[in-house]
Amino acid sequence: MAQLPNAGEIYVTTKSQQEDSSINPKIGTRYLVEDVFAEQEDHNDDFFLITIVEENNSDDMSEMSIELDPDEWRNFISLYGAEKIAA
Numbered sequence: 001m002a003q004l005p006n007a008g009e010i011y012v013t014t015k016s017q018q019e020d021s022s023i024n025p026k027i028g029t030r031y032l033v034e035d036v037f038a039e040q041e042d043h044n045d046d047f048f049l050i051t052i053v054e055e056n057n058s059d060d061m062s063e064m065s066i067e068l069d070p071d072e073w074r075n076f077i078s079l080y081g082a083e084k085i086a087a
Contacts, residue, residue, distance in 0.1 A: 004036055004038055004048060004050070005033045005036060005050060005084065006033065006036065006087065007033055007034060007035055007036055008032070008033065008087065009032075009033045009084055009086065009087050010030055010031065010032055010033070010055055010084070010085055010086040010087075011030070011031045011033070011052075011077075011082040011083060011084055011085065012028060012029065012030045012031075012082065012083055012085050013025045013026070013027055013028065013029045013031075013080040013081060013082050014027060014028075014080070014081035014082070014083060015027065015079065015080050015081035016080070017079050017080065025054075025080055029054060030054065030055040030056070030085070031052045031053065031054060031055060031082070032052065032053055032054075032055045032058045033050060033051070033052055034051045034052060034053055034058070034065055035049075035050070035051040036048065036049075036050050036051075037049045037050075046070055047069075047070065048069070048070055048073070049067055049068065049069060050067070050068045050073050051065050051066070051067050051068075052065065052066050052068065052076075053065040053066065
């Protein structure tokens, strides 16, 4: 199974991309991992969902969180250079 974050960890973006997506952060945007759901299938296929929200909006119940599947999580890490900074 791929390296998964834990709920409560904070990731910061170190790169910015010009693309049309639900996530288009500026450099230095901090994201709080709100929830992680992971289940390993019988055939070694990994499936997980990670819910993130901008850290400065984490207490705002009206703020939309972002749910990422495995490919979207890997793209988030790769495209935006997201690095874990706190647990």
